Amino acid sequence: MAGASKAAVVDSRANLPFVYRQYSPEQLREVLHKMYLIRRFEEGAEECYTRGLIHGTMHLSIGQEASAMGICMPLAADDQITSTHRGHGHCIAKGAEVSRMFAEFFGKTTGYCKGRGGSMHIADVAKGNLGANGIVAGGIPIAVGAALSSKMMKTGKVVVSFFGDGANNEGAFHEALNMAAIWKLPVIFVCENNGYGMSTSTARSTAVKNIAERAAAYSMPGIIVNGNIFSEVAEASFKAVERARAGEGPTLIESKTYRHRGHSKSDRNRYRTKEEIEDWMANRDPITLFETELRDFGFIDDQGIQAIRDAVAKEIADGIEFAKASPAPEIATLQNYVYTEQA
Amino acid sequence: MDAALRELSYAQAIQEAMAIAMDMDERVFLMGEDIGVYGGAFQVTGDLVERYGTDRVIDTPISELGGAGVAVGAAVTGMRPIFEFQFSDFATLGMEQIVNQAAKMRFMLGGEVSVPVVMRFPAGSGTGAAAQHSQSLEAWLGHVPGLKVIQPATPHDAKGMLLAAVADPDPVMIFEHKLLYKMKGHVPEGHYTVPIGKAEIRREGRDLTIVATSIMVQKALDAAAALEGEGIDIEVVDLRTIRPIDRQTVIDSVKKTSRLLCVYEAVKTLGIGAEVSAMVAESEAFDYLDAPIVRLGGAETPIPYNPDLEKATVPQVPDIITAARDLVKGVR
Numbered sequence: 001m002a003g004a005s006k007a008a009v010v011d012s013r014a015n016l017p018f019v020y021r022q023y024s025p026e027q028l029r030e031v032l033h034k035m036y037l038i039r040r041f042e043e044g045a046e047e048c049y050t051r052g053l054i055h056g057t058m059h060l061s062i063g064q065e066a067s068a069m070g071i072c073m074p075l076a077a078d079d080q081i082t083s084t085h086r087g088h089g090h091c092i093a094k095g096a097e098v099s100r101m102f103a104e105f106f107g108k109t110t111g112y113c114k115g116r117g118g119s120m121h122i123a124d125v126a127k128g129n130l131g132a133n134g135i136v137a138g139g140i141p142i143a144v145g146a147a148l149s150s151k152m153m154k155t156g157k158v159v160v161s162f163f164g165d166g167a168n169n170e171g172a173f174h175e176a177l178n179m180a181a182i183w184k185l186p187v188i189f190v191c192e193n194n195g196y197g198m199s200t201s202t203a204r205s206t207a208v209k210n211i212a213e214r215a216a217a218y219s220m221p222g223i224i225v226n227g228n229i230f231s232e233v234a235e236a237s238f239k240a241v242e243r244a245r246a247g248e249g250p251t252l253i254e255s256k257t258y259r260h261r262g263h264s265k266s267d268r269n270r271y272r273t274k275e276e277i278e279d280w281m282a283n284r285d286p287i288t289l290f291e292t293e294l295r296d297f298g299f300i301d302d303q304g305i306q307a308i309r310d311a312v313a314k315e316i317a318d319g320i321e322f323a324k325a326s327p328a329p330e331i332a333t334l335q336n337y338v339y340t341e342q343a
Numbered sequence: 344m345d346a347a348l349r350e351l352s353y354a355q356a357i358q359e360a361m362a363i364a365m366d367m368d369e370r371v372f373l374m375g376e377d378i379g380v381y382g383g384a385f386q387v388t389g390d391l392v393e394r395y396g397t398d399r400v401i402d403t404p405i406s407e408l409g410g411a412g413v414a415v416g417a418a419v420t421g422m423r424p425i426f427e428f429q430f431s432d433f434a435t436l437g438m439e440q441i442v443n444q445a446a447k448m449r450f451m452l453g454g455e456v457s458v459p460v461v462m463r464f465p466a467g468s469g470t471g472a473a474a475q476h477s478q479s480l481e482a483w484l485g486h487v488p489g490l491k492v493i494q495p496a497t498p499h500d501a502k503g504m505l506l507a508a509v510a511d512p513d514p515v516m517i518f519e520h521k522l523l524y525k526m527k528g529h530v531p532e533g534h535y536t537v538p539i540g541k542a543e544i545r546r547e548g549r550d551l552t553i554v555a556t557s558i559m560v561q562k563a564l565d566a567a568a569a570l571e572g573e574g575i576d577i578e579v580v581d582l583r584t585i586r587p588i589d590r591q592t593v594i595d596s597v598k599k600t601s602r603l604l605c606v607y608e609a610v611k612t613l614g615i616g617a618e619v620s621a622m623v624a625e626s627e628a629f630d631y632l633d634a635p636i637v638r639l640g641g642a643e644t645p646i647p648y649n650p651d652l653e654k655a656t657v658p659q660v661p662d663i664i665t666a667a668r669d670l671v672k673g674v675r
Contacts, residue, residue: 145416
C-alpha cells in the first residue's frame with residue numbers, strides 16, 4: 001500500500017465503526033482471512049462428509065462467521081472459551097489450525113482430540129478452547145467454573161461461553177448465569193441466536209422476545225447485536241471483556257444470526273422457507289458485509305481479497321491432505337485417556 | 344486413651360481430611376449447599392468456613408447441575424474442588440455434568456485435560472427421610488467409565504480415601520452412608536492416604552466370603568461375630584471402591600472359602616452384587632464354588648417413611664446371619 005493512501009485510511013478512521021478505529025488494517029484483513037477460513041473449512045468438511053470421507057454427523061456454522069470472529073477479537077491468547085456442537089468457527093476464531101481440525105474429523109491421531117472427539121468435541125486447550133460440547137448448555141457451567149479459577153488464581157483470564165438460542169431454556173443456563181452474577185466472575189455469555197433450536201423457532205420456544213432480556217433476571221447487562229456485522233459483535237465483546245477484566249462481572253450478549261445450513265446432516269429444512277434462507281444468504285451474509293465494508297473504507301482492494309481467497313483455498317486443501325495422510329489410532333489404544341495415566 | 348489410638352467420628356474424619364487437603368494445597372476448595380455457616384446438612388464441613396473463609400468454603404445456590412458444572416470447570420482449569428451434594432439423591436439433578444462432562448472430558452479431548460474434581464454424596468437410608476433422601480445410587484455412577492467411585496466404610500478410610508481422592512487427577516465420587524457419620528473409630532493424625540481401587544479384608548475366615556460395601560461392612564462383621572459361636576468362620580471383604588473394582592482380592596477370597604455372599608444396601612438387581620457375582624463366576628474362582636452365589640440387597644421398592652418398613656427395605660444383621668448360615672450349611 002502506498003504511503004499516501006495509508007495515511008488517508010488512518011485519517012478517516014475517526015468516523016468509522018468501532019473495529020476500524022480499534023484495530024489495524026493488518027488485523028482486520030486477518031479477520032477477513034479467518035472468516036473465509038471458517039467458511040471454507042465448513043464447506044470442505046461438508047464435502048468430505050458427502051464423499052464419505054468423514055462419518056458421523058456435523059453442525060455447520062456457515063453464516064455465523066462474524067459472530068465467532070467478533071467475540072474472539074478482543075480476547076487474549078490465554079483467555080478461554082467453551083463452545084457448542086456448532087463450534088468449528090469458534091475453534092478457528094480462537095486460533096486452531098484447520099489441518100488438525102480436519103484430522104480430528106477424519107478420526108486421526110494427529111487430530112486435536114486424537115480421533116476420540118470428532119466434530120462435536122473439537123477443542124484446542126493450548127489455545128484456550130476448552131471444547132465444543134454435545135450437550136446443549138453443557139459448557140455454560142464449565143465456563144463459570146473456569147472463571148472461578150481465574151478469580152481464585154488471580155490469572156486475569158476472561159472466559160467466554162458460546163451457546164445457541166436453544167440453550168437459553170436449559171436449567172444449566174439459568175443456574176450458571178446466576179452463580180456468575182452473585183460471584184461477579186469474569187465470564188461472558190454469548191448466545192448465538194440463529195433463530196432455531198434444531199427445528200423449533202425461538203418464537204415457539206422462548207417466552208421472551210429477546211434472549212438478552214434474560215440478563216435482567218441475573219442483574220447483568222444484556223446486549224443485543226447484529227451477529228452478522230463483525231464490528232457490532234466485536235464492540236460488544238470488547239466492552240464485556242473490559243468489564244469482566246475490571247472485576248465488574250458477567251455480561252450476556254445475544255448475537256442474532258442465521259445458519260445457512262440445516263441443524264445437522266439429517267435436516268430436511270421443513271421448518272423454514274426457502275425464501276427466508278435465500279434472503280439471509282443474499283442480503284445478510286456476514287463475510288460479504290465485512291468484505292464490502294473493508295473495501296469501501298479502503299482497507300483492502302479486490303486484489304487483496306483474491307489473495308486471501310487463494311490462500312484460504314490452499315490452507316483447506318493442504319489441511320484435508322494432512323488429515324488423509326495422517327495415521328489412524330491403533331485399536332489397542334482404545335482405552336487410552338479414560339483415566340489419567342499415572343506413573 | 345492412647346494417643347496412637349485417637350478416635351474420631353466418620354464425619355470428623357472427613358472434615359479433618361478436607362482441612363489437611365486445604366492446608367497442603369491452596370488449589371483445594373469446598374463448594375456445596377449450606378456448607379458454610381450452617382456447617383453442612385450433616386455437619387461434615389462444620390466450622391471449616393471460620394478457619395478457611397468464604398472464598399474457600401463456598402455456599403452455592405440450590406443449583407446442583409450448575410454447581411457440579413462449576414466444579415468441573417474449575418477442576419479443568421487448575422483448581423481442586425471438593426463439591427458436596429447435600430444428599431446423594433440430588434446427584435440426579437447434577438447427572439449431566441457428572442456423566443457427560445466430568446467423566447468424559449479427558450477422553451473426548453484425547454487426554455489434553457484432566458478433571459481432578461471430588462464429589463461427596465451423603466447416601467443411604469435409616470434416617471426417616473423417605474424416598475427422595477435415602478437412596479443408594481453409587482452403582483449408577485459406577486457404570487460410567489472415567490469416574491472413580493468409592494464407599495469408605497470406616498472413619499480411617501473416610502479420611503485416607505478422601506485425601507487419595509483429592510490427590511487423584513480424575514473425578515472421584517465418594518458415597519458416604521449417613522448412618523456412618525457418627526461411627527467412631529481410630530483415625531491417625533496428619534496426612535495419609537488409603538488407595539482407591541483396593542479392597543480390604545476386614546475379617547479372615549474359611550467358610551464363606553461376604554463382600555460388603557459401606558454400612559453393610561459393619562453389619563457383616565456383626566453377623567460374622569454372631570456366627571462364630573456356631574462354628575461358622577466368615578471372611579468379610581470391604582470392597583471400598585466400586586470403580587475400579589478390586590477383582591483379585593475378591594477372587595482370591597472366594598477361592599479360599601468356596602462360598603460368596605454379596606451384601607449391599609442399594610436395590611438388589613442390576614447392582615454391585617450382580618457385578619461381583621459375575622466377576623467371580625467368570626473367573627477361576629468359579630471352579631472353587633461349593634454353593635450358589637447369593638446376593639442380599641435392597642428391596643425392589645423406593646425407601647418408605649415408616650421406620651419398620653424402612654428397616655425391612657435393606658439388609659439387616661439377622662438377614663445376613665440367616666443367609667450366611669444357610670449358605671454354609673447348604674440349605675440353598
